[in-house]
Amino acid sequence: MSSQSDGGGSDTPEDVDLAEGIDHQVAMVMDLNKCIGCQTCTIACKTNWTEGGGRDYMYWNNVETRPGSGYPKDWEEMGGGWTDDGSERQPGQLPDKEEYGRAWEFNHEEIFYEGSDEPLRPMDGAEWGPNWDEDQGAGEYPNSYYFYLPRICNHCTHPSCVEACPRSALYKREEDGIVLVDQDRCRGYRYCVEGCPYKKVYYNSVTKNSEKCIFCYPRIEGEGPEGEVRAPSCAEDCPPQLRLVGFLDDEDGPIYKLVKEHEVAVRLHPEYRTEPNVYYIPPFAPPQHSERGESLDSERIPRNYLEELFGPEVNEALNTIERERDKVERGEESEVMDLLTTENPAKQYRLEVFDEE
Amino acid sequence: MTMKHKELTLAAALAVALVATTVAVPGLVDARPAYAVPVHEGGEDASFASPGSEDWDAAPAATLHLASAESGLPNASSTSVEQVDLQAVTTDDRLYLKLSWADATRDTSTADVRQFADAVAVQFPVNESARPPIAMGGASNRVNVWFWRADGTDQELLAGGPGTTTPLDSTLGNASRYENGTWEVVLSRDRSAGGANRTEIPEAQDLDVAVAVWNGSNGERSGVKAASSWHYLALGGGPQGPPYELLLWAVAGAAIVVTTLVTVEGVRRTRGET
Numbered sequence: 224m225s226s227q228s229d230g231g232g233s234d235t236p237e238d239v240d241l242a243e244g245i246d247h248q249v250a251m252v253m254d255l256n257k258c259i260g261c262q263t264c265t266i267a268c269k270t271n272w273t274e275g276g277g278r279d280y281m282y283w284n285n286v287e288t289r290p291g292s293g294y295p296k297d298w299e300e301m302g303g304g305w306t307d308d309g310s311e312r313q314p315g316q317l318p319d320k321e322e323y324g325r326a327w328e329f330n331h332e333e334i335f336y337e338g339s340d341e342p343l344r345p346m347d348g349a350e351w352g353p354n355w356d357e358d359q360g361a362g363e364y365p366n367s368y369y370f371y372l373p374r375i376c377n378h379c380t381h382p383s384c385v386e387a388c389p390r391s392a393l394y395k396r397e398e399d400g401i402v403l404v405d406q407d408r409c410r411g412y413r414y415c416v417e418g419c420p421y422k423k424v425y426y427n428s429v430t431k432n433s434e435k436c437i438f439c440y441p442r443i444e445g446e447g448p449e450g451e452v453r454a455p456s457c458a459e460d461c462p463p464q465l466r467l468v469g470f471l472d473d474e475d476g477p478i479y480k481l482v483k484e485h486e487v488a489v490r491l492h493p494e495y496r497t498e499p500n501v502y503y504i505p506p507f508a509p510p511q512h513s514e515r516g517e518s519l520d521s522e523r524i525p526r527n528y529l530e531e532l533f534g535p536e537v538n539e540a541l542n543t544i545e546r547e548r549d550k551v552e553r554g555e556e557s558e559v560m561d562l563l564t565t566e567n568p569a570k571q572y573r574l575e576v577f578d579e580e
Numbered sequence: 581m582t583m584k585h586k587e588l589t590l591a592a593a594l595a596v597a598l599v600a601t602t603v604a605v606p607g608l609v610d611a612r613p614a615y616a617v618p619v620h621e622g623g624e625d626a627s628f629a630s631p632g633s634e635d636w637d638a639a640p641a642a643t644l645h646l647a648s649a650e651s652g653l654p655n656a657s658s659t660s661v662e663q664v665d666l667q668a669v670t671t672d673d674r675l676y677l678k679l680s681w682a683d684a685t686r687d688t689s690t691a692d693v694r695q696f697a698d699a700v701a702v703q704f705p706v707n708e709s710a711r712p713p714i715a716m717g718g719a720s721n722r723v724n725v726w727f728w729r730a731d732g733t734d735q736e737l738l739a740g741g742p743g744t745t746t747p748l749d750s751t752l753g754n755a756s757r758y759e760n761g762t763w764e765v766v767l768s769r770d771r772s773a774g775g776a777n778r779t780e781i782p783e784a785q786d787l788d789v790a791v792a793v794w795n796g797s798n799g800e801r802s803g804v805k806a807a808s809s810w811h812y813l814a815l816g817g818g819p820q821g822p823p824y825e826l827l828l829w830a831v832a833g834a835a836i837v838v839t840t841l842v843t844v845e846g847v848r849r850t851r852g853e854t
């Protein structure tokens with residue numbers, strides 16, 4: 224590993240800002256055009272990290288329908304993050320357990336062992352849960368629309384969760400910028416839960432500590448299956464393989480190219496000023512249709528909604544992607560489209576580039 | 581002679597009135613906290629492990645006033661508990677502290693994201709030779725903290741400044757009850773430190789002590805707490821408890837009487853009455 228601690232090695236690309244004291248920054252690009260909302264990522268994460276022990280309600284990876292309330296419900300209205308100039312933290316709220324959604328009890332016993340004719344269903348009033356508003360979306364027939372938004376901790380460059388902790392129990396790992404909660408230092412005060420505007424730190428009432436996505440660091444360290452370096456489970460298990468994983472400061476990697484070089488991958492809620500390191504290829508949808516089914520020259524997903532989510536940068540990103548698509552249609556080369564359609568795992572996941580340091 | 585007699589009677593009456601007011605004043609305006617916490621010597625047959633034990637009646641209480649501790653945390657200045665009564669009892673081998681404070685909400689659970697439990701903590705210097713900074717001590721002058729939380733857990737902590745608490749293996753005893761809107765918590769420990777980084781409870785020397793209280797349902801945790809300033813357990817056999825405060829005022833009262841008499845006498849002399 225590099226001995227430098229002034230924010231990146233000497234070969235850090237000029238247009239990449241690493242957090243102070245961080246050698247490299249892991250990052251992920253998710254192509255929202257490919258997500259089918261199957262929740263395989265959610266379950267892959269859950270079976271790895273959050274089964275039982277006070278973690279039932281936690282989804283370090285969740286996939287929510289947009290437009291929609293998300294998980295926890297209306298998390299975008301719960302504060303946290305930074306003021307506009309990024310200098311001061313904004314107050315945040317703790318979500319209620321109903322806003323996450325409880326783990327429901329089902330009538331399995333009655334149906335499978337006691338011969339009940341009841342339909343299989345939760346036994347107590349199930350009124351909310353993750354992705355409860357699945358596929359509801361917005362808009363009127365024939366121009367309704369929705370898309371899926373997979374979310375993990377963004378392993379931010381300017382993380383307000385880290386800053387919120389009075390005990391410095393949260394920290395960014397020097398080698399790759401992964402944000403972790405030191406379980407020995409944590410005393411369950413939950414200022415990080417309040418402080419993260421993405422609500423990606425969770426309180427475990429059994430261990431009395433806070434917990435969060437660890438970017439599957441044992442896997443990227445080669446402790447995964449067969450002792451190989453593997454990308455996080457949510458990425459590798461995704462059926463349409465819509466996630467690219469690597470380092471933001473790896474100039475030859477897909478993340479740098481999509482985020483910095485072509486500027487087609489954008490941040491979710493950049494106005495929170497935490498500088499997320501998960502980036503999204505914004506969703507395209509067919510144009511609006513008339514009552515008679517004719518295509519109209521009008522976008523189905525309102526541009527202002529996408530701007531609300533991804534900031535004004537989404538416009539240039541969409542324009543660029545459109546140009547690149549046209550190129551491919553004309554039979555020309557497009558690096559952007561190559562990166563977004565590759566089926567070569569070595570190109571999707573570049574995690575060993577800095578191993579020699 | 582009659583004149584002089586009258587004057588003396590007047591002066592005496594005035595003096596008595598002054599003494600009475602000066603003695604009553606502290607009760608009315610509570611002008612100065614007494615930093616001494618009296619220590620009661622528990623007899624062999626007495627029992628102090630439980631807050632309900634009648635033996636506690638023999639131990640005088642000191643009232644410690646609390647204020648929101650300074651911290652950069654959200655809502656740090658909106659703590660709700662204003663005072664705590666502290667009783668201290670020593671036996672040959674143990675120190676018992678009983679803390680009583682009013683809190684209208686009994687918060688014992690931390691089972692939900694939004695739930696915080698009521699708590700209390702007592703802080704001592706690890707090394708009694710110098711008084712550590714009040715906010716969790718300092719790097720070179722650390723504190724021991726006896727921490728109790730209303731879910732029934734206790735912890736012994738070592739700290740050298742805010743955000744640095746580290747648990748030691750707890751050797752505390754704890755017991756509590758909540759009645760009529762009041763928490764009563766007993767914390768006790770062997771007087772001998774039994775290891776490094778633990779405060780030795782001295783035989784004949786005062787010991788600095790400070791207290792903090794958290795009201796869970798008010799979102800109080802961490803540095804959001806109502807805390808006292810440094811007091812001391814009067815283990816050194818100095819003045820004891822409330823009489824200490826009264827004694828000070830009585831001395832002040834007597835001084836005022838003397839001053840009054842001298843003034844009266846002075847006035848009389850100036851008028852040439854002698």
Ligand code: SF4
Nearest residue numbers: 376377378379384419
């Ligand atoms: S997404 Fe939230 S929890 Fe993750 S690093 Fe950013 S501020 Fe912290």
Ligand code: SF4
Nearest residue numbers: 258259261262264461
């Ligand atoms: S596994 Fe992939 S396609 Fe399925 S929900 Fe997750 S991100 Fe979307």
